[in-house]
Amino acid sequence: MKSLKKQRRIQIISVAVVALVLATALIGFAFKDGINLFRSPTQVVEDPPRxxxxxxxxxxxxxxxxxxxxxxxxxxSVTDTTTDIPVRFTGVLPDLFEENQGMIGTGTLQDGVFVASEILAKHDETYMPKEVVDALKDQGVFQPSADPE
Structure with missing residues (x-):
C-alpha cells in the first residue's frame, strides 16, 4: 500500500516537472522573436547583426x-555623432520626426542599410529615448537640454 502511494507521488511530480519544462521552453520560443535589442550606429558597425x-x-x-x-x-541617416548608418523606411513618419532629433527604428540591416519597419520619434522638445541618451553619453557628446522652468 505504501509503495503505491509513493509511486503515485513520483508520477505526479514527474508530470509536473515535464509540464514546467515544456512551459518554459514554449515561453522561451515565443520570446525569441519578440525581443528587439537596441544598438547604436557604432555598435552596429563594430558588431554587425546576424x-x-x-x-x-x-x-x-x-x-x-x-x-x-x-x-x-x-x-x-541615423548617427551617434561617431558613426552614421543609412536608413530606408516606407510608411508614414511620426509628426515630430525631423533632422537633428532623436529617433529609434525597428528593422533589419541589409547590405549596410538599415531597413526600418517602424520609426519612433521624440514626443516633445525635451524628450529623447533612454537608449539614445545612453548611446550618446557613451560617445561623450550628450548635452542635456535646459529645464523649461
Missing part, C-alpha cells in the same frame, strides 16, 4: 540626410 536579425537602432537623424522619395518612401 543576417535577418530584427533589432532596434537609435540616435539622431543626421542633418541634411533626410530625403523623401515617391509616395511614403524616406531615406535618412
Amino acid at each position: 543576417k535577418g536579425e530584427v533589432f532596434r537602432i537609435g540616435g539622431l537623424v543626421l542633418e541634411g540626410s533626410l530625403v523623401r522619395g515617391t509616395g511614403t518612401a524616406v531615406t535618412f
Whole structure:
C-alpha cells in the first residue's frame, strides 16, 4: 500500500516537472522573436547583426540626410555623432520626426542599410529615448537640454 502511494507521488511530480519544462521552453520560443535589442550606429558597425536579425537602432537623424522619395518612401541617416548608418523606411513618419532629433527604428540591416519597419520619434522638445541618451553619453557628446522652468 505504501509503495503505491509513493509511486503515485513520483508520477505526479514527474508530470509536473515535464509540464514546467515544456512551459518554459514554449515561453522561451515565443520570446525569441519578440525581443528587439537596441544598438547604436557604432555598435552596429563594430558588431554587425546576424543576417535577418530584427533589432532596434537609435540616435539622431543626421542633418541634411533626410530625403523623401515617391509616395511614403524616406531615406535618412541615423548617427551617434561617431558613426552614421543609412536608413530606408516606407510608411508614414511620426509628426515630430525631423533632422537633428532623436529617433529609434525597428528593422533589419541589409547590405549596410538599415531597413526600418517602424520609426519612433521624440514626443516633445525635451524628450529623447533612454537608449539614445545612453548611446550618446557613451560617445561623450550628450548635452542635456535646459529645464523649461
